[in-house]
Amino acid sequence: MPESTAAKREQLKPPVSNVGIIGWLRTNLFSTWYNSLLTIAMLGILAWLVPPLFRWVFIDSLWNSSAEACRDIDGACWSVIPNNIRFIILGFFPEGQEWRPILAMILLLSLVIYSKERSRWKKSLAWLWLINLIIMGTLMYGGVLGMPVVETSQWSGLPLTFLLSFFGMIVAYPLGILLALGRRSEMPAIKTLCVVYIEMIRGVPLISLLFMSSIMFPLFLPEGVSIDKVLRALIAIILFTAAYIAEVVRGGLQAMPRGQYEAADSLGLPYKHTMRLVILPQALKIVIPPSVGVLLSVFKDTSLVVIIALYDVLKTTMVTLSNPKWAGYSSESYIFLALLYFVFCYAMSSYSRKLEKELHTGH
Amino acid sequence: MKITKTLVLVLSLCLMLVSFAHAGKDLDAVKSKGFIQAGVNGSVFGFGMPDEKGNWAGLDVDTARAIAAAIFGDASKVKFTPLSAQQRFTALQSGEIDVLTRNATQTLSRETQLGLNFVSVNYYDGQGFMISKKLGVKSATELDGATVCVLPGTTTEQNAADYFRTNKMSWKPVVIESTAELAKTFFAGRCDVLTSDASQLAGTRAIAANPKGYAILPEIISKEPLAPAVRHGDDQFRDIVDFSVLAMINAEELGITSKNVDMMLKSKNPVIQRFLGTSPGNGKSLGLDEKWAYNIIKQVGNYGEVFERNVGVNTTLGIERGLNALWTNGGLMYSPPFK
Numbered sequence: 001m002p003e004s005t006a007a008k009r010e011q012l013k014p015p016v017s018n019v020g021i022i023g024w025l026r027t028n029l030f031s032t033w034y035n036s037l038l039t040i041a042m043l044g045i046l047a048w049l050v051p052p053l054f055r056w057v058f059i060d061s062l063w064n065s066s067a068e069a070c071r072d073i074d075g076a077c078w079s080v081i082p083n084n085i086r087f088i089i090l091g092f093f094p095e096g097q098e099w100r101p102i103l104a105m106i107l108l109l110s111l112v113i114y115s116k117e118r119s120r121w122k123k124s125l126a127w128l129w130l131i132n133l134i135i136m137g138t139l140m141y142g143g144v145l146g147m148p149v150v151e152t153s154q155w156s157g158l159p160l161t162f163l164l165s166f167f168g169m170i171v172a173y174p175l176g177i178l179l180a181l182g183r184r185s186e187m188p189a190i191k192t193l194c195v196v197y198i199e200m201i202r203g204v205p206l207i208s209l210l211f212m213s214s215i216m217f218p219l220f221l222p223e224g225v226s227i228d229k230v231l232r233a234l235i236a237i238i239l240f241t242a243a244y245i246a247e248v249v250r251g252g253l254q255a256m257p258r259g260q261y262e263a264a265d266s267l268g269l270p271y272k273h274t275m276r277l278v279i280l281p282q283a284l285k286i287v288i289p290p291s292v293g294v295l296l297s298v299f300k301d302t303s304l305v306v307i308i309a310l311y312d313v314l315k316t317t318m319v320t321l322s323n324p325k326w327a328g329y330s331s332e333s334y335i336f337l338a339l340l341y342f343v344f345c346y347a348m349s350s351y352s353r354k355l356e357k358e359l360h361t362g363h
Numbered sequence: 364m365k366i367t368k369t370l371v372l373v374l375s376l377c378l379m380l381v382s383f384a385h386a387g388k389d390l391d392a393v394k395s396k397g398f399i400q401a402g403v404n405g406s407v408f409g410f411g412m413p414d415e416k417g418n419w420a421g422l423d424v425d426t427a428r429a430i431a432a433a434i435f436g437d438a439s440k441v442k443f444t445p446l447s448a449q450q451r452f453t454a455l456q457s458g459e460i461d462v463l464t465r466n467a468t469q470t471l472s473r474e475t476q477l478g479l480n481f482v483s484v485n486y487y488d489g490q491g492f493m494i495s496k497k498l499g500v501k502s503a504t505e506l507d508g509a510t511v512c513v514l515p516g517t518t519t520e521q522n523a524a525d526y527f528r529t530n531k532m533s534w535k536p537v538v539i540e541s542t543a544e545l546a547k548t549f550f551a552g553r554c555d556v557l558t559s560d561a562s563q564l565a566g567t568r569a570i571a572a573n574p575k576g577y578a579i580l581p582e583i584i585s586k587e588p589l590a591p592a593v594r595h596g597d598d599q600f601r602d603i604v605d606f607s608v609l610a611m612i613n614a615e616e617l618g619i620t621s622k623n624v625d626m627m628l629k630s631k632n633p634v635i636q637r638f639l640g641t642s643p644g645n646g647k648s649l650g651l652d653e654k655w656a657y658n659i660i661k662q663v664g665n666y667g668e669v670f671e672r673n674v675g676v677n678t679t680l681g682i683e684r685g686l687n688a689l690w691t692n693g694g695l696m697y698s699p700p701f702k
Contacts, residue, residue: 071572084415092417153444215450218457226459229444309405309445319413321543322406324569324679330543 067325080329081336084320088333091156091316100147101159104136108162116351118358152230156311158340160230164302164312168237169295175238176245177284181275183246184253194246201243206301209236214308233305241298248290252283285359292352296345313337389597390434390650393461398440401427402460405445408566409674409682410466410486419443422673423464426485426591429663430462430607433655438662452477455594462604463592473592481590482605483612485666487686487695489583490522491561493568496578498555503582507532512545512554514538518585523558526584546570560587562674565682603649606701610656613638613698614665616689621664624657638701645701656701666696 013019017026029039060075063082070077081088086098093101111132115125140159143149155163182194201209213236218226256279264274284291303314311319317333320326326333393399403411403423411421424443431441444460455463456478466488467473469481492503492511500506503526513520515538527534537554539545546567549557557567561583568577591608593601614620617635619627627635636642639660640653649655663669667689674682688694 087413087415087417090417092413095416095418151442153442211449215453218459219453221457226457229459307447307449309447309450311405311445319406320415322412323408323414324566327543327546327566327570 070329076332077329078332078336080320080326080332084326087157088313088316088320089158091160091311092154093156093159094148094150094154097142097148097150100139100142100150101155101157104139105159105162107132107136107139108166116354118355152228155230157316158313160305160310161302161312161314163230164234164237164305165299167234168241168298168302172238172241172298173245173291175242177249177280179242179246180249180253183250198243198246201240202247206237206240206304207307209240210304210308212236229308230310233308233310237298237302240301241294244294245291248287248294249283251290252285252287253279255286256283285356288352288356288359292349296348299345299348300341313340388600389461389593390600390603393434393600397435398442399427399431399434399462400442400444400460401430402446402451402454402463402465403427403443404465407466407563409562409678409680411443411445411464420673422486422669423466423589423591425663425669425673426608426611427462427464429611429659429669430591430604432658432662433603433607433610433649433651436652436654436658438658452479455479455592458594461593461600466589467592468587469590469592478595479592480595480601481592482601483608483698484588484590484695485608486562486589488560488562488587488589489686490519490558490585490587491564491583492580493549493557493559493564493577494555494580495552496576500580503580503584504530504532506534506556508534509556510535510537510554512537512539512549512557514542514545514559515540519559522585542567561685562680562682565674565680569679569681599650603651606649607659609698610638610659610701611663611666611669612689612696613701614656614660615667615696616691616698619660619665620668621661624660628657634701 016022030036056075058075060073061078062070062073062075063078065077065079067077067079067083070079090098090101111129114120115129138144139147140155141150141152179194179198182190183198185191185194210233213232214229217232221227260278260282261274264278269277303312305312306315306318309315314337317337321330321333401424403419403421406412407421409421411419411423414420427441427443428438432438434440444454446454446460446463446465451463451465451467452473454460463479464485466486467481468488469484473479474481492506494500506527509532511523511534513523513536520536520538523534523536537548539548542559542563545557545559548554549567550571557564559567561579564579568574568579571577591604593604614624617627617632617638619635619639624639628639628641630636630639630641633642637645639657640646640655643653646653646655652658664672670684670687671677674680676683684692684694686695688696690697
């Protein structure tokens with residue numbers, strides 16, 4: 001008898017209302033009266049919002065047509081993107097040379113993807129980067145191998161966004177580390193210098209730095225001397241980013257327990273080695289999340305160069321929209337741009353999460 | 364040591380990007396570098412804006428090309444620097460550009476305090492009003508109590524306020540930051556009137572769902588003579604820029620176009636002969652090739668052609684000649700004699 005009772009018990013299922021979809025709905029969406037109310041309200045809002053949005057995006061929309069055809073529809077006119085994609089992405093790069101910036105961007109992206117694996121972080125990788133940077137620079141500038149020279153004033157669109165953000169990050173990060181170390185230094189002159197620099201840069205908005213670099217700075221130069229406009233903007237972005245990185249890294253340095261410094265000292269390591277072998281590897285690991293935050297905002301802040309008339313990908317889109325033919329389709333263009341930015345930012349932040357997990361050695 | 368070496372390398376790389384232009388007179392500098400650097404707007408359709416392929420187009424752009432044709436005999440020897448409204452005058456003062464062809468209004472303070480020389484006007488603009496035809500208004504004096512869409516912080520807003528005050532009318536401004544949004548708001552019917560420069564109004568009307576439903580009122584409430592500018596200090600260069608603009612106007616007066624200019628070379632008319640350099644003199648006076656005016660007309664066109672190509676009635680903007688017609692047709696375009 002006991003056996004049959006056991007069998008019977010096994011066959012008993014939990015009440016239908018507690019498992020499956022219904023159970024999930026009960027526990028998550030309708031657990032209390034106010035949750036139920038909220039759920040119903042949200043469903044109402046979704047029902048009100050989604051169908052028209054869906055209609056606008058997919059049903060009533062045109063994906064590849066002329067501007068004239070777009071006049072007669074109620075939906076989205078995505079045609080603005082394919083019709084202007086060349087200018088939005090590449091801007092002023094001369095006709096017939098489009099392959100050069102495209103190849104340079106592909107090189108950059110594939111190199112970034114290749115460098116993701118930590119097992120590949122060796123000295124040879126640094127050389128690979130150096131060689132590829134030179135190739136990319138040659139591709140963009142030309143002047144050899146029958147490629148006509150394309151001056152930096154013609155670099156625009158996505159390549160310019162990449163150039164500004166990538167070099168903004170790569171150069172600013174080591175500079176930021178140096179500044180952070182300088183701020184923690186016991187030498188008063190260096191310390192003051194670093195503090196003044198960091199606080200001064202952090203005290204002004206990026207726009208004002210860009211303005212200074214593009215409008216004030218040329219007036220101070222002797223007549224006839226001019227510094228490349230893109231380079232000026234890039235330096236402003238680097239100086240700005242470095243100050244923020246410095247504070248982030250300083251946070252990591254301060255989080256290191258005193259014992260780590262003492263352990264390094266007792267091994268007789270000089271300052272340089274203490275920092276390079278013991279402190280910085282641990283400190284930088286701690287500050288991955290805030291560093292990525294800073295880097296993400298650099299990537300997005302590069303669009304501020306609009307105000308000094310550099311044509312990054314945001315500005316090329318805006319120019320497209322000032323053509324009366326396409327002027328009515330700003331929402332579509334900006335949605336496209338938002339997606340573009342999102343893809344890169346999301347890739348960056350998910351990579352940082354992966355790196356964090358790999359480097360996690362906490363106990 | 365390694366770090367020092369890297370630093371030196373980086374610094375020298377940076378220095379390579381610093382270019383030394385030839386100091387001295389503007390014209391010599393332009394001639395020795397082999398091209399002219401022109402500051403343009405970059406986002407005003409019909410005046411200075413890249414097309415879908417990234418090639419520059421517009422009335423101001425063609426003016427700059429004409430100057431290049433005059434100096435080098437080649438209209439393509441010009442490089443364009445897009446400039447924001449804040450940057451434009453500094454860029455000219457600091458020598459980053461040689462000439463500013465960026466729909467800038469000529470004013471007394473800009474001539475004097477900023478040290479600029481504006482040359483002959485290449486477009487007479489002015490602020491106007493656009494209404495929906497449903498409103499049934501024929502003149503701006505009937506706009507009492509109207510809601511007016513206007514961009515903030517520009518002289519446009521001030522001009523409108525002045526106009527309504529002097530005419531003792533009340534108005535309600537609807538201030539919106541972006542031009543595109545402003546147009547959308549107006550077409551949605553949130554305001555009765557849209558005010559902006561007349562050339563902009565034409566462009567805005569062109570993007571309406573039914574452009575015929577809107578009208579631009581005849582009143583122009585401000586003067587905006589848009590002219591190219593150079594900096595003080597090189598009068599010869601200023602003359603060349605000035606007469607490049609005037610040559611296009613003069614060619615239209617003489618009936619010379621890019622198509623018939625070769626035929627006109629054989630003209631017996633002494634005025635045309637002097638103008639095109641078949642009887643020499645003008646070129647030498649300006650320090651240019653005798654064929655300078657011929658090159659402008661051949662490669663860029665006369666003023667009428669340039670106007671019609673960029674902003675005229677057959678373009679999206681569809682602007683009538685109006686003030687920009689020749690003086691013989693009731694406009695203001697007038698060229699001194701070329702002799």
